Amino acid sequence: MRIPYQMHRSHYLPLVEVVVLGTRFNASMNAVIDTGVVRSVFPMSAARDAGLSLESGKPEAVVFGGSAAIGRLIKTYVLIHGRRFDLDILYVEDEKLKLDYALLGRETFFNQFNEVAFHERTLERNVHFRG
Numbered sequence: 001m002r003i004p005y006q007m008h009r010s011h012y013l014p015l016v017e018v019v020v021l022g023t024r025f026n027a028s029m030n031a032v033i034d035t036g037v038v039r040s041v042f043p044m045s046a047a048r049d050a051g052l053s054l055e056s057g058k059p060e061a062v063v064f065g066g067s068a069a070i071g072r073l074i075k076t077y078v079l080i081h082g083r084r085f086d087l088d089i090l091y092v093e094d095e096k097l098k099l100d101y102a103l104l105g106r107e108t109f110f111n112q113f114n115e116v117a118f119h120e121r122t123l124e125r126n127v128h129f130r131g
Contacts, residue, residue, distance in 0.1 A: 003016045005120075014127045015030050015032055015033075016033060020077075021084075022051040032102075034104060037104075039107050040102070041064055043097050046102065047089075056074065057072025059073075064103060070092075075087070076089045
C-alpha cells in the first residue's frame, strides 16, 4: 500500500483519509502517519459521529505534540485506502488534540506490515507499507 503525501498548510505531510467504521454510521477524517506516536490518537468527535460508545473504552494517559490528555482506548475498525484494519485508537477530547487531523501511530497499525518506508526525497513523496 502506497500513500502519497498531501499538501497541508504549505507543507507536505503523510496525510491519509481514515474512515472510522461505527455501529450505526461511519466518520471520515484525515490522519497523519506519525512514527513518533505509539498509539493512534483521534478526537472523541470521530467516535461519537460513528456511534461508538466512549464509556466502554479503557482510560489511558497520552502525551503528544506538547499536549497531555486522558483518553479512552477503543478497538476500532477503520478503512484506509480501501483496506480494513482493526486498530486500538485512543480517543481524546477534541480541544486537547489541538490539531485539525488525527495521529495514526505505530501500535496496531505499523505492526501489521513487515516494512514501512517514508520516501520524502523523491519527486513523488509517499509512505510505502509492505508485507
